[in-house]
Amino acid sequence: MSAPRLRVAPSPTGDPHVGTAYMSLFNLGFVRxxxxxxVLRIEDTDRARFRADSEQQIYDTLRWLGLTWDEGPDVGGPxxxxxxxxxxxxxxxxxxxxxxxxxxxHCWCSPERLAQMRERQRADKQPTGYDRLCLGKSEAERRALGGFADTPVVRMLIPDDVPLTFTDVIRGEVSAPRPDDQVILKADGFPTYHxxxxxxxxxxxITHVVxxxxWISSTPKHLLLxxxxxLPAPAFAHMPLLRNADKSKISKRKNPAARLTWFVEQGYLPEALLNFLGLLGYSQPDGSEIFDFAQFSADFxxxxxxxxxxxxxxxxxxWLNGHYIRELDLAEFAGRLTAFAGDPAHADVIAAAAPLVQERVATLREGLDMIGFLLVDEASFAVDEAAAAxxxxxxxxxxxxxxxxxxxxDGxxxxEAIEAALRGALVDGLGLKPRQAFGPVR
Known part of the structure; x- marks a missing residue:
């Protein structure tokens, strides 16, 4: 096989989706x-949803995970x-x-006319799709019919005999629904994704599109183009969708964990998240659950x-993140906890407290929450009313x-001496369980 060229092509329309990292991992595993x-390509043709800061977030989060690209907007390429x-x-x-x-x-139908068309189709229990009102008409002929927009879009003319099956690298022979006449050039001059x-x-x-x-339903349109x-068509591989516990598609609107930045904010380690993504719908030859990218790629x-x-x-x-945290040497754990805290002035205090929490936490945020009271000066210290109650x-x-x-x-x-004194007074003396004894003291 000649050297493959694969790409990931996110859209900068908000916080990067965890699916971008998932696709990047599998693309990169195969490539390496x-x-x-x-290749990292930025697909920013959706100007209505474009967000200026999103592109940098894509760079930052993928690099945080160690998923680096050979060509892209920030590194150039041929x-x-x-x-x-x-x-x-x-x-x-x-x-x-x-x-x-x-x-x-060309299609001159206005958004209002298209909305009415779809509403009528739904009322008649028909499949929604463009009705080809503009096909074969000149601009003047179409203008006379109403529901007209001055600047047309361009639509594909899907033939009656459009092939609806294709061979998928992962799934084998795949069937897709018949497409309608897809818009390929918008009124603003930007092409659509297709x-x-x-x-x-x-x-x-690009040799493989992963x-x-x-996107299975769109593949017949792309193969037609x-x-x-x-043009020679690349190989297509369609990965499974990531799902919530209720089996619904994971989305940023419903699940904060769909945002890649959420994992940074919650104090997950990048190596743990990468390992976790590599377990989703995939297995290692030896069945191991703990592996790094080099191991993932070696047998991909x-x-x-x-x-x-x-x-x-x-x-x-x-569970995975807790494992990786416990595998860090103490100095590395303290360093990551300090970086997560965002204030190097607390480095010495965090380093001293790190051994007390490393074995007990699943995320860096949990660790910081446990020792947070040590990082507050006396003037700013406040009792948590809920905890006090x-x-x-x-x-x-x-x-x-x-x-x-x-x-x-005296003692x-x-x-060791403090623990012995408190256990003697509270557990033995008052007959309390450790949780009841030490909760108020903390």
Whole structure:
């Protein structure tokens, strides 16, 4: 096999989706095993949802995970530019060719007219799709019919005999529903995803297109465009969708864990998250659950991808993250906890407290929450009212009084001696369980 070229092509429309990292991991695992190239392309043609800060977040989160690319907007490459908004002149000749060959046509239908059409189709219990009102008409002829927009879009003319099956690298023979006449050039002059992805993948010599299974229904359209334009088609591989516990598709609107930045905010380690993503719908040859990227890539095979949508199990991620935290040497754990705290002035205090929490936490945030009271100066210190109500009631006051007496006695002020004194006074003396005894003291 010649050196493969794969790409991931996120849209900068908000916080990067965890699915971008998932696809990047599998693309990169295959590429690195076979000595190919991994391309990052920014698909920013959706100007209505574009967010200026999102592109940098894509760079930052993928690099945080160690998923680095060989070509992209920020590193350059032989097929630059790698932002679709900078490639607009590239797409127009392909649109003109499709129009000239009768494979596409202008559509002047207004958004209001299209909305009414879809509403009528739903009321009549018909499939929704464009009704070809504009097909074969001149601008003047179409204007006379109403529901007219001055600037047309360009639509594909889907033939009656459009092939609806294709061979998928992961799934084998796949069937897709019949597409309607897809818009390929919008009124603002920007191509839609369907045209841009075909043109860019060809010009950037992409050999394998790896994407989520939601794009299966679009593949017949893309294969048509390759055929009409006389371009060789890449291999297609459709990965399973990541799912919530209720089996619904994981989305940023419903699940904060769909945002890649959420994992940074919660104090997950990048190596743990990468390991976790590599377990979703995939298995190692020896069945191991703990592995790094080098191990993932060394034996990578598309045949081991399970097409049943994997459940995004945060309990499993917490277990993995706790494992990686406990595997860090103490200095490394303290350093990561300090970096997560965001204030190097607390480095010495965090380093001293780190051994007390390393074995007990699943995330860096949990560790910081446990030692947070040590990082607050006396002037800013405030009692958590909810915690006080829970632990410092009448029973709690009795515990505190007994603890004060125990600690005022002469003795060595060291961990072992303090623990022995408190256990003697509270557990043995008051007959309390450790949780009841030490909660108010903390």
């Amino acid at each position: 095993r076979h000595g190919g190239a991994f 097929y630059a530019p790698y932002r679709q908004s900078e490639r607009l002149a590239t797409y127009r000749p392909f649109v003109d060719r499709l129009l000239a060959d009768g494979h596409a046509y 045209l841009a992805v075909v043109v860019d993948d060809h010009l950037m010599q 994407r989520g299974e939601e 390759y055929r009409w334009l006389g 095979e598309w045949s081991r991808v399970n097409t049943v949508g994997p459940v995004f199990d945060l309990d499993k991620l917490d 829970k632990h410092l009631g009448e029973a709690g006051q009795e515990v505190i009084a007994a603890a004060v007496l125990a600690l005022q006695a 060595e002020w060291a961990h």
